[in-house]
Amino acid sequence: MEGVFLLKKKYRLRKNKDFQKVYGEKNSVAAGTIVLYIRNKSMDASPRVGFSVSKKIGNSVVRNRCRRLMREALRPHLPKIKPGKDYVFIGRHSLAKADFYQVEKDMINALRRKGCIMEALK
Numbered sequence: 001m002e003g004v005f006l007l008k009k010k011y012r013l014r015k016n017k018d019f020q021k022v023y024g025e026k027n028s029v030a031a032g033t034i035v036l037y038i039r040n041k042s043m044d045a046s047p048r049v050g051f052s053v054s055k056k057i058g059n060s061v062v063r064n065r066c067r068r069l070m071r072e073a074l075r076p077h078l079p080k081i082k083p084g085k086d087y088v089f090i091g092r093h094s095l096a097k098a099d100f101y102q103v104e105k106d107m108i109n110a111l112r113r114k115g116c117i118m119e120a121l122k
Helices: 016-022 062-078 093-097 102-111
Strands: 028-031 032-039 049-051 085-091
Touching: 016 032, 016 049, 016 062, 016 085, 028 102, 032 093, 032 102, 049 062, 062 085, 062 093
Parallel strands: 049 085
Antiparallel strands: 028 032, 032 085
């Protein structure tokens, strides 16, 4: 079911092997409440995004809230993200207590530091 608030399937990383390929590139940047891993693909491919939170962070309710928070913070900025890459956002311990605006700021900051956001669409 594709709802109003869901990322479309073409923008999602879902399989463990896809996450492992992104981690294997060892191309990461930390920004406040999150860590961003990036993997280059062909330039014509849509950007794909995955979200992960360690089991060390709270219980399942807290982890799912963190994932939803990251997903919603990124969704309006998806058209600005450069294509041809896979992105994995990993929540840190501080994410459990962070508010929406802090998470959004950290995600945009991480993408800017890696040059993955198209500033012309800002």
